[in-house]
Amino acid sequence: MTDFLRVSVGYMFSFVAYVAFFVAVYKLFQISTALDEIKELLKSQRRSDFSGQGPASPSVSSGDAFSDDAAAEYAKNLLRAVNEEEQRAAAERSATGHAGTH
16 A cells, blocks of 8 residues: 555655746747747837938937836836736636636
């Protein structure tokens, strides 16, 4: 009987470890997607900044400092929102008792 319990607990721990691993991979994929989106938004913003100003000039470099600050602030806000969403989802999962298929 104890051998059966020992084997069952071992299988449960293995299952939990696999689920945790796959959830971690899924989260890394979500983070990667969010970072790709941020990168594309920054590129499109930079392209729109340059397309309206013509050839490079000293005014472009001073405008870059402002757009870089604005882009960094936007990126921080986007990452903060993603983090808050993940914390809310984790709280919901723990409240409902699900292991995390989301």
